[in-house]
Amino acid sequence: MRILWKTLILLLGISLVPLLLVTGVSHRAMRAMGTDLAEQGRGSLLERTSTALQRMVEDHARVLRLEMDVLALVLQSGAKDIRELARTGELACPPSGDRGAACPAPEAMRPERFVSIESVFAPMQRKYASLVHWQAVLFEDGRYSVFPEHFRVDLGQMRNLPWVRLGLGTREPKWSDPHRDPLTGNVVFTVTRSLYSHEEQFLGVSAVSVSVDTVLKENIHTHMLSPNLVFFMAAPEAEGGPDDGLIKIIAQRSTAGHKDVRWSVPDKPLWLASKDEAGLAALASDLRQDRNGVRLMPFDARLSVWVYARIPEMRSYLFFVIPASDVTREAEAVEAYVRDRVGQQERFSMAVVAVVGLLALAAALAGARTITRRIGNLVSGVRRVAAGDFEARVPVEGRDEIGELSTTFNRMVPALQDSVRIRQGLMVAQEVQQHLLPVRAPVIAGLDVAAASLYSDETGGDYYDFFDVCCRDPNILTVAVGDVSGHGLQAALLMATVRAALRGRLTQSGSMAEALRDVNRLVAVDTRETGQFVTLIYAQVHSATRTIRWIRAGHEPGFLYDPVQDEFVQLRGPGVALGLDGDMVFKEQVATYPEGGILVLGTDGITEAHNAAGEMFGRHRLENVIRTSLHFPAKRMVEIITEAVREFQGGMPQEDDLTLVVIKDVRVA
Structure with a gap:
């Protein structure tokens, strides 16, 4: 066509x-x-x-x-x-014979x-x-x-x-x-x-x-509200009894077409009933808790307004019940009137539509060629942009929808060009950040080391690094795992700053605590205005003596697994995140790990990963995965743990960066 x-x-x-x-x-x-x-x-x-x-x-x-x-x-x-x-x-x-004051x-x-x-x-x-x-x-x-x-x-x-x-x-x-x-x-x-x-x-x-009738008759003028008003006195039955939950009608009086009807007491037990069982149960709860109230629910098969108030110092409640239709009669008359007028308007509108249709046909024939030409200009411009020509523009003719579309197209092309540049920049930033992470794990006698970092965005705030500048002993592995608050480009920039500060400080002399104190001072200066912070766990593993020295700066505790005893020990310790307090003093912790022990350091992206049900992966699942994969090399263990987290998420998008370091003791005793 x-x-x-x-x-x-x-x-x-x-x-x-x-x-x-x-x-x-x-x-x-x-x-x-x-x-x-x-x-x-x-x-x-x-x-x-x-x-x-x-x-x-x-x-x-x-x-x-x-x-x-x-x-x-x-x-x-x-x-x-x-x-x-x-x-x-x-x-x-009165006296009665010899009995004195006596009574019958x-x-x-x-x-x-x-x-x-x-x-x-x-x-x-x-x-x-x-x-x-x-x-x-x-x-x-x-x-x-x-x-x-x-x-x-x-x-x-x-x-x-x-x-x-x-x-x-x-x-x-x-x-x-x-x-x-x-x-x-x-x-x-x-x-x-x-x-x-x-x-x-x-x-x-x-x-x-x-x-x-004496105390209530003169005070009741409610028959003016409805000819079908019913009022009665009722009380809830005692809790725990055979009739618990029921409401007993004690006395009743109905206007029901009469202005003067005397109060009466039922000849046999009469229980309050309604088709709305839930509403009746809620009403009974109100009565048991001495609450006055208003409810809308059926009474004698008619939706009615129930109003009740407790008679002070008595267990009885006074009820007024009026059919809702008696109250809303005026509103229903308005609705019927509006529907009638709408019907008249519909018939008039159909005649108008027929006339406008004929006029529209004539106008469409006259304007078809002009519209075709303007659409062709838009198609040509789209093809040029698809070919990479971001200088493409289309002429704007008129102020109608096509003219607005042309204007929007001309504004979209520069914005699309900027978006492509930003995307390319993020790809470059991702590549740069990946190069900031260690290319390979260090080779330490007696240790099997592997690590990985998976970002939720193109760039992330998780960080891990191995150092050989602080220790000359070939049997010592120095490792750090960090997590910058938030994720994305801003977190990646702060991660790069922390990496540079830590690497630069470790070229100098001093203890682990002194080094981390100096780095914290530098980070605190950079984050003073942004409110960001960095959690970090910094550790040294001595393979010859099987000792671990670490400092925990607000980070997730590490896991040390003893496969012989099948026990997990968490590497805890005092210390707040870097950047929060520039005067913070850190303290080293020391522990001995068992033969064949497995050290796992990671970020909260592992334990706090959520599935579709809102559950977190958690510490116990991580321990079970470590326990079942302990016979694999460290690199395969990293893969198994990350796969377990993704399987747990079940297709849910990754919400946070995920970083993991596994260190296995493979030294022969």
């Missing part, structure tokens, strides 16, 4: 396809915008409603607590008055067992008429009193009432969970406590009851 027709098709594609794409993307964006607006609206409405509900439920819990405090004061005041009646003898049993037998079921203490109960009942449901007391001798007295019924079984058992043995007011009152059938809270005389003699148990 001729380039003219290709260009024509291209121009049509450039004009029509983007238009279609833009139209499609814009419509999709508008639909997405509608969805986003709806989602944001839903989120905002849910957040505001959740916050409002949480504030309301916490306010109701606090109000309930305040009213409960009032009832506790009523109970305490009544207890004080009853104790005073007991002190003055007004509660003594506890098991008797006679009317005289009722004692009226209206003087105690009536004032509080009048003062808190809208709050107090009833007041009652059960005396130790079997008598009882209740107010208002129209609740006076057969209370022979009063000892078995829950509030009696709850109040036994406690001097402080103790609250019950909501329960159905056996006197009235209403759902009530009951606060109770034990009564004692001034002489600390147990008198009985007193209680005050309040209707749940």
